[in-house]
Amino acid sequence: MRFVKSFRRSRLQKQRQAPYVWGNIRFVSKNAAQTKEYSALNPFSLLTRTELPPEYRVLIDKFPRAEWGAVHTIGMLGQFWLDRHDGFRQFSAVLDEATDKALEGQVQPGEFAQWFAPRLNHFLGALNGHHQIEDYQYFPLFMAADGRLKGGFELLEEDHHLIHDMLARNASAANDFIRALQSETGEDPRKALEQYALEAKGLLKGLERHLEDEEDLILPLLMEQGEDKFGHY
DSSP states (O other): OOOOOOOOOOOOHHHHGGOOEEEEEOOOOOOHHHHHHHHHHHOOOTTSSSSSSSGGOOTTSSSSSGTTTBBBBOOOOHHHHHHHHHHHHHHHHHHHHHHHHTTSSSOOOHHHHHHHHHHHHHHHHHHHHHHHIIIIIIHHHHHOOGGGGGHHHHHHHHHHHHHHHHHHHHHHHHHHEEEEEHOOOOOOOHHHHHHHHHHHHHHHHHHHHHHHHHHHHHHHHHHHHHHHGOOOO
């Protein structure tokens, strides 16, 4: 029995398995090696950038983070976005800490598997659902609202492709770890746990970069134009 479900995509998500285009780069989502190759060719890749490209910082420079909630009011939609992202950050930190304890031998592998599997399922599913809402509901509205930011939201959509690749690899690595625990051939689960930890830490690092850049695009836009035109989350 697998504790971690296969990461299955909805009908809309399945369309993302086809090749997609970033500039002149044709890339097919498959594995970590291809993701790294793509990132090496793309200077603004999620895996390599340290902030939004300058051309998409026009509003964050006008509405700097230090002034959010003090000089510039955060509305209900903006606060919901921040709360949702903070939830992902907190969940990421909990999973990361628990994985480190398992690697250090502070928690038995079987005990860790029972604990982390349902939580990982929840995390993967929640993140996947959040991205679907952004891609198909809000990002088109945001792009239409300010053409200067269109490329920035397209960059975030590309992030979503890479993150979904990472999510799939996380689920696969987690299931490999579970299988190693259940193996009757003497397979060492330690190696599988280490591979899972490697995939998980890559995901969490990329996710943190993505969440911050997304906030730097969305919150200033909501502050400048107001939230009413964008509806409710």
